[in-house]
Amino acid sequence: MKSPKLVLIGSLGVLASAAKSSLSPRGNACAALAASLPGDVSYPNTTAYIQSSYYWSDQQRETHPQCFVTPRTTSAVSSVIQILTRHNAPFTVKSGGHSPFAGGSSIANGVTIDLVHLNTIEVSADCKTVSLGPGNRWINVTEILDPLGLAVVGGRDMNVGVSGFILGGGISFFSGMKGWACDNVRGFEIVLASGNVVYASPTENADLYWALRGGGGLNFGIVTRFDLAAFEQGTMWVNSLTFPGTENATIISLFQNLTIQGMPQDPAAHALLTFSSSPSGENRAIVNLFHATVPSPQNSVPAVFEPFQTLPSALANTSSVGDVSKYLKHYATPYGGRWTWGNVILAANFSQTVLDEILAHWEERNAALINSGVADTSVLVQAIPVNVIEEMQKNGGNALGFKPSGGPLVLVSFPTSWTDPRNDKLVEDSTRKLIADVETTAKKYGVLNPFVYLNYADSNQPVQRSYGDENYDRLKQIARKYDPQSKLAQLWTGYFKL
Ligand SMILES: Cc1cc2nc3c(=O)[nH]c(=O)nc-3n(C[C@H](O)[C@H](O)[C@H](O)COP(=O)(O)OP(=O)(O)OC[C@H]3O[C@@H](n4cnc5c(N)ncnc54)[C@H](O)[C@@H]3O)c2cc1C
Incomplete structure (x- = not known):
């Protein structure tokens, strides 16, 4: 760091x-x-x-x-x-x-x-609830919970803050079993625009509780405590595989099968797929596979991930086991650099043609950026299988608007980093063009889902509007109810406002 x-x-x-x-x-x-x-x-x-x-x-x-x-x-x-x-x-x-x-x-x-000083972490006597101050980072949480054999549905990077992560949704290693982080909040203590402190849970201020699960904190008040559902968790199993870019078609097809069939059958499974490029043109597909329990024997592979192991072309294949903190440190993205990202959601069964077109848009953008000295771009693909969407329906559902009947989805995001501020406009404009191009492609083939994920959104993506008219209107009404003078709307600057 x-x-x-x-x-x-x-x-x-x-x-x-x-x-x-x-x-x-x-x-x-x-x-x-x-x-x-x-x-x-x-x-x-x-x-x-x-x-x-x-x-x-x-x-x-x-x-x-x-x-x-x-x-x-x-x-x-x-x-x-x-x-x-x-x-x-x-x-x-x-x-x-x-x-x-x-x-x-x-x-x-x-x-x-x-909120840095609001960093308490309290485990309830029955070990079912962990209460977090909003100034915590996830490593502070896991380093307390790991030795107790407990976990919460939390971040995958040690330094990410608990507040923004939970209030935007929160994709976790444990989402297959439990849903996103926001789905596992028992209650929020929140300071409203008036200065009044209220509690929002399924039984108290249930409308606010719904809104805080994905609606973006800055529209409703400052959360001063998150009461999260805790569960028993031991060591995890993690496997990282690297393939040459020539295998992209095979890898995406395996990833789609994992999303559509594998994960619903084994909710302990979690996966990330990254397409990366280098200035020398050496494209790679990197698959990171996570399992909340360790297979037996320890050097075996959970059945759900076996299809990835049989490919002869892997350039690297490493497995390990460890506690949650180990992987939060391992997957931490270092501080520094200029960053932009943005995301598009697709139906998980998109065709090879769609992938080819998306990667072509991305490579066209890479060529322009690399000529200007911006080399670090990737495409990050994450699964939103039906088992995760089912978990999102608990406690009255969240504000995001996913329904199991909509089928499994994948989240495609485009993290890009650079160092020279003179390239800000170039990168930001090209990110917006890339998102628009990918959306156009997805729409053309009928696989675009309009949802935009707040935590990976570009600053001008219409996040809450993407939750659907009904949810958007409901969020606006709830914001008005708890802040009738619209003080937060006027004074609290930032993203993503209603
Ligand atoms: C390296 C890295 C790894 C990431 N990994 C993941 C991941 O694994 N899964 C995932 O889903 N996302 C991930 N993200 C996205 C991340 O969840 C969002 O960027 C999130 O907003 C970060 O939360 P924060 O508290 O650190 O951010 P901040 O920038 O501090 O806050 C984000 C927003 O929340 C508001 N806010 C902060 N505290 C409160 C509060 N107490 N009450 C109300 N509003 C508040 C802020 O005003 C701001 O609008 C990652 C991001 C990075 C940079």
């Missing part, structure tokens, strides 16, 4: 003078926050400010607030929200800081509420 201290120092002098000279409501808001929460408001050029400025992507780190406020209790969060709404001060909220876009959980000149 890169040091946070090295990143921002060059630009902080300018920011300090900007902050001091301001007499705006925002400046007054920082002063009012400092008076209410002494020691928990930081300004540019201080260690606390630099620590709070530590985000995963460069675009977020470069977006500087006038001050950070770091509340330590739910009632302090309530005071913060009341002060900010009284001052009409634009603000945002940061949990793990892993949304990639400038302004995702950062704000230029406003106030950033950094």
Whole structure:
């Protein structure tokens, strides 16, 4: 992991003078926050400010607030929200800081509420519920739960924050057995725009509970505690295979079979497929297979994954077992770099022609980017099998709108990273064109599902509208009910707003 201290120092002098000279409501808001929460408001050029400025992507780190406020209790969060709404001060909220876009959980000149100190982790006496403060990252959670033989449906990267991950959906190693993370929240403690603290669960404020499962946190309030369903979990089995790009057709067909038939028969199975390219033109298909239980004997392969093992062309094939924390560390994407992504959902039974056209769009874009020195692009394919969609129906269903009758799906996303800010427009425009081209292809062959997954969306994708008119209207009504003056809509900046 890169040091946070090295990143921002060059630009902080300018920011300090900007902050001091301001007499705006925002400046007054920082002063009012400092008076209410002494020691928990930081300004540019201080260690606390630099620590709070530590985000995963460069675009977020470069977006500087006038001050950070770091509340330590739910009632302090309530005071913060009341002060900010009284001052009409634009603000945002940061949990793990892993949304990639400038302004995702950062704000230029406003106030950033950094939840870092709200990091409690409590396991209930019966071991059925784990309560998480919203400032936790997933590694903090798994390092407590692994030794207890417990797990929750959580992140696959150690540094991702619990809040954004859960509120957007949350695809986990354990989704086959339990659904996405949002489907496994027993209840949310949340501070509303009024400063009132309420609990949302299947039996209390059930409409808000529904909305918080996929509707995007910034539309409803600041969640100050997630009560998650826990379950028994020992070591996992993981297998990584690399194939030459010439095998793409075979690999995608095996992945489709796994999604449509294999996973529903064995919900402990989970898989990721990545198509990568290199400047030298050496394309690869990388298959990562996960099983929540270890096969017996340990050096065997779970039956559901056997078809991948018989291919003679694998360039690498490694298996291991370990606890959840081991794989959160292994699959962590390092901090730094500029990032964009976006996603398209397809019916899982798409034809080889569709894959060929999608990869052709991607390679056409790669050629343009590589000429400009942007080399790191990939296509990430993830399964949404029917067993996952069935789990999404529990507790009254979530806001995402998937139904088992819609059949199995795959989520295709396009993570791209680069370093030179002069390439921002080139990459962002090309990402949008790639998404549009892939959607056009999918529509042409009748395999486009309109859903856009919030956690992997490009900043201009119409996430909540993609949940369908009925769910979108319901989300809007719930937001209005809990924030009748639309204070959050006016003041909380970021993605993805209703
Ligand atoms: C390296 C990497 C790996 C990832 N792996 C996965 C994965 O395995 N599965 C998956 O589904 N997604 C994954 N994601 C996507 C990730 O879930 C989203 O980017 C998510 O938003 C990150 O959450 P965060 O808390 O770190 O983000 P932040 O940027 O801190 O917050 C995201 C959004 O949530 C809001 N917010 C933050 N805290 C609260 C709160 N307490 N109450 C209300 N709103 C709040 C913020 O204002 C912002 O709008 C990954 C992302 C990265 C960069």
